[in-house]
Amino acid sequence: xxxxxxxxxxxxxxxxxxxxxxxxxxxxxxxxxxxxxxxxxxxxxxxxxxxxxxxxxxxxxxxxxxxxxxxxxxxxxxxxxxxxxxxxxxxxxxxxxxxxxxxxxxxxxxxxxxxxxxxxxxxxxxx
Amino acid sequence: xxxxxxxxxxxxxxxxxxxxxxxxxxxxxxxxxxxxxxxxxxxxxxxxxxxxxxxxxxxxxxxxxxxxxxxxxxxxxxxxxxxxxxxxxxxxxxxxxxxxxxxxxxxxxxxxxxxxxxxxxxxxxxxxxxxxxxxxxxxxxxxxxxxxxxxxxxxxxxxxxxxxxxxxxxxxxxxxxxxxxxxxxxxxxxxxxxxxxxxxxxxxxxxxxxxxxxxxxxxxxxxxxxxxxxxxxxxxxxxxxxxxxxxxxxxxxxxxxxxxxxxxxxxxxxxxxxxxxxxx
Numbered sequence: 589x590x591x592x593x594x595x596x597x598x599x600x601x602x603x604x605x606x607x608x609x610x611x612x613x614x615x616x617x618x619x620x621x622x623x624x625x626x627x628x629x630x631x632x633x634x635x636x637x638x639x640x641x642x643x644x645x646x647x648x649x650x651x652x653x654x655x656x657x658x659x660x661x662x663x664x665x666x667x668x669x670x671x672x673x674x675x676x677x678x679x680x681x682x683x684x685x686x687x688x689x690x691x692x693x694x695x696x697x698x699x700x701x702x703x704x705x706x707x708x709x710x711x712x713x714x715x
Numbered sequence: 716x717x718x719x720x721x722x723x724x725x726x727x728x729x730x731x732x733x734x735x736x737x738x739x740x741x742x743x744x745x746x747x748x749x750x751x752x753x754x755x756x757x758x759x760x761x762x763x764x765x766x767x768x769x770x771x772x773x774x775x776x777x778x779x780x781x782x783x784x785x786x787x788x789x790x791x792x793x794x795x796x797x798x799x800x801x802x803x804x805x806x807x808x809x810x811x812x813x814x815x816x817x818x819x820x821x822x823x824x825x826x827x828x829x830x831x832x833x834x835x836x837x838x839x840x841x842x843x844x845x846x847x848x849x850x851x852x853x854x855x856x857x858x859x860x861x862x863x864x865x866x867x868x869x870x871x872x873x874x875x876x877x878x879x880x881x882x883x884x885x886x887x888x889x890x891x892x893x894x895x896x897x898x899x900x901x902x903x904x905x906x907x908x909x910x911x912x913x914x915x916x917x918x919x920x921x922x923x924x925x926x927x928x929x930x931x932x933x934x935x936x937x938x939x940x941x942x943x944x945x946x947x948x949x950x951x952x953x954x955x956x957x958x959x960x961x962x963x964x965x966x967x968x969x970x971x972x973x974x975x976x977x978x979x980x981x982x983x984x985x986x987x988x989x990x991x992x993x994x995x
Contacts, residue, residue, distance in 0.1 A: 668888050671943045671950075675884025678946040681861040695866045696873070698880035 591661040592626035592642070594708040599637050601707040608707075609635045612700040617693045620648075621705065622655030635700070652689030654705065660684035665708045676702050723767040723778075725788075730817035732784065733809050740788035741781035741814070745773025748847065748995055749823035751815060752780040753831030755853075755974060756917060757878055757910025758901045759787025762828070765980035771988055775995045776824070781814055783807075785909050800912035803920045807834045812842065824994055826850035826987075829948065829973060830917050832939075836956070840926050843935035848994045850938045850987075853945050853973050855952035856923040856959070864918070868908040875903035878910045885973035887944035889982075898977045932962030938990050939963060942971030964990075 602608065612635025621628045629648055631639035656664070656679055663673035672678050679685035687694065694701055723744040730737055742760055744767045752763040760780035767778050782789040785800050811834065815823055824847050827835040832854025839849050862881060868874050879902040886895050902910070930937060937960065941953040950967045957965035968975060968986050975983040 671887075672946055674888055674944060675946065677861050677881070677884050681859070681946055691866070692871060695877055696871070698877055699883060702880065702884065 590624075591658045591665070591708075592623040592628075594665060594711055595621065595623045595626075595628060595661070596642055597711060598628075598630075598704075598707060599640050601710060602637055602704065605707070608700065608703055611635070612697065612704070615693070615697045615700055617651050618649070619689075619693070620650040620653040620655075622653060623661050624658035650689065652687065652691060652694050654685070654687050654694075654701070656685035661708075664706065665711070667709060669709075676705060721764070721768055722773065723764065727788075728781070728814070728817055730813050732813045733806065735792050737784050737792055737813075738790055739781050739784065739814065741779055742767060743777060743779045744768065745775075745777050747775045747777055749815075749818075749820040750776040750778045750991075751811070751820065751823050751825045752778060752976075753811065753825065753827030753834065754780070754783070754786065755829035755831060756913035757786075757905040758898075759783075759789075759904075761787065761901055762898070762974065762977040764977075765984075766976055766987075769984065771984075772991060776991065779818065779820075779823075783810060785906060785912070791906075800906075800908055802830070802913045802916040804834070804837055804916060807916055807921075808837055808841065811838065812845070815845070822847040824848045824850065826852065827854075828852035828976065829854075830913055830921075832948070833917060833921050833923065835937075836923050836927055836930070837921070839930045839932075839935060839937050840923065843931060846935050848936045848938070850940070850990060852940050852975055853942065853948045853953075854939060855941075855948050855956045856925075856927045858917075858948050858952050860918055861947060864911050864914050867911040867914075874907055874910070875905060878902045878905060882973065885945055885947055886978045887942060887970050887972040889970040890972065890978040894978050894980065898974050901977075927956055928959050930960045930963070932960065936994070937963045939965040940968055940975065940986055940990075941966075942968045942973060942975055944970075944972035947973055 615635050616633050618631050629641045660679050723742040725742040728739045754762045759782040763780040785791045832851035835849045835851040879899040939953050939957050957963050
């Protein structure tokens with residue numbers, strides 16, 4: 589299963605995590621996550637995914653984009669990630685991930701987004 | 716049933732730092748060699764509560780953990796509202812030396828973590844003869860920044876929650892969840908702009924590149940310990956620093972991040988007890 593295929597399971601993973609939804613109850617924003625060359629568009633409303641679309645969308649706007657290489661997501665989503673691959677900012681520091689756009693909604697809800705983007709860690713390694 | 720009490724006792728110390736009156740909170744436990752513990756940026760002395768309650772340490776050491784001015788239960792100096800808090804190499808060094816002097820500590824051991832580790836390097840550079848031994852946790856002569864500190868203090872972002880969320884990634888995945896969240900709770904409680912002010916020392920004023928080469932470990936032994944999951948002060952940063960200091964003892968801690976004493980007390984114990992044994 590490719591990293592993008594793993595991330596495509598995000599709606600189920602978030603729906604199963606009532607605590608993360610509770611912590612994200614103030615989060616309402618459209619954002620984009622790039623897994624390798626695959627873009628995903630997330631419409632978050634009160635901490636839940638109101639829409640989740642995979643693939644290019646012409647002229648779709650997003651508040652911010654978080655992207656990383658396939659290798660970075662693969663390493664990040666290991667059950668126990670190795671040092672230097674275990675946090676979003678560890679990835680950006682080593683130059684395999686990026687964050688662009690309006691950082692305000694991201695920083696206002698940083699722990700929520702870090703935990704959201706780590707959810708595929710919960711999937712079995714081979715599905 | 717008798718009350719269940721932790722062994723440390725907390726008090727307030729009146730002292731002057733650089734000629735300014737301060738009221739500094741500290742906790743202490745144990746008897747023997749004074750061991751002064753310095754907390755990380757934006758946090759307070761509670762990070763050392765497990766060490767303060769460890770008979771293997773307190774049977775030989777008088778452990779003292781003070782909250783830096785502006786942190787924890789130490790109040791800022793009078794008139795704080797008219798200035799922006801900024802820690803510098805000089806003010807941090809002055810605070811530590813003032814605490815040791817006011818408490819009449821005879822050649823204490825100083826152990827600091829993160830900014831506390833960095834300032835321990837400065838103590839080794841500039842004041843080594845005053846100390847019995849120095850222990851720098853998560854320390855290096857310089858580290859590459861990994862985020863913009865402007866986000867730490869502004870009205871549209873909750874400073875405490877943003878600080879905690881940023882540093883949460885510095886905790887090793889193997890650390891017990893209870894200890895992880897207790898460590899983060901302390902970050903959420905910091906005063907507005909205090910973490911940012913501490914990082915002024917870390918990022919702007921406290922560059923010790925080149926200066927660490929002057930450290931003489933024959934005057935005062937120096938120990939460096941860094942967790943492998945610390946991507947702020949990486950293992951490479953610490954090893955590069957150690958390579959410039961003859962006689963330094965350096966170790967990389969497995970399954971530990973940036974907050975060894977609070978994020979994984981049991982694991983930290985495995986590394987720190989042999990060092991304290993050597994010192995005593």
